[in-house]
Amino acid sequence: MIIAKTVAQVREQTAKWKADGLTVGLVPTMGYLHEGHASLVDKAVSECDRVVVSDFVNPTQFGPNEDLEAYPRDFEHDCALLEKHGADMVFYPDVSEMYFPDAATYVEILSDMPKMLCGKTRPIHFRGVCTVVAKLFNIVTPDKAYFGQKDAQQLAIIRRMARDMSYGIEIVGCPIIRESDGLAKSSRNTYLNADERKAATVLYRAVTLGKRLIQEGERGADKVTAEMKKLIEAEPLARIDYVSAADGVTMEPVDKLDDGVLVALAVYIGRTRLIDNFTVGE
């Protein structure tokens, strides 16, 4: 597996692959890789001739009081996982390689889409995500790019950004990979102490409850999210950021839980903010 630290190195290699008629898949990550990331790599390897994984903790998507400094990192472990799953190149740039000191250009969706759900408490987050993903698209020029449904709003926003900016890159969404007790795998799970780790299953319990109520015929968004909230509020270590139903494409709030509606939640367990979601009818 090639370890590329510079933009020039990535460009040179992907240009060679493309000249040989090979297709290229991109999996953007912030490192500290787990089976959730691995599932994206597996999918990319199965669909593309060559797979590039970016491993970059992107500072522009963290707010001033968020966990940029504390964000976990383990590049050696990441490389071992990526080798095992058949990635061809990992792009591991320094911040200075990705951002000029006076960088002032951003890619931002100006509709309400990035202000909904996670955008309410993370106002600059999706601008940072769109900017770094746009840069990665320009650097790697992939045919396909892979994103997890775990970050459902991010996936919807990237789809919109890729469409609006005419990237011509196929955006592939991949299902949520979970621990055996249902907790969605996340690099941030490492912040949880033993008691918090137990309490963190409340997100999946809420997802399961929401799905069950819908299966039983309940279609009122308020009714279902209220029951999910009640369940989460019974967990002393949990504090709700939001539990919301949104249009799966625009992220606008909805009243009725038709197929395709996203039911998403963000919950603090202690100081760690965790997210989960499901799509009605899936």
Ligand code: AMP
């Ligand atoms: P991150 O490193 O957290 O920025 O995540 C990189 C990519 O992996 C994103 O597209 C995430 O949605 C995806 N991802 C993270 N955790 C999971 C998971 N548990 N299941 C599926 N995809 C995931």
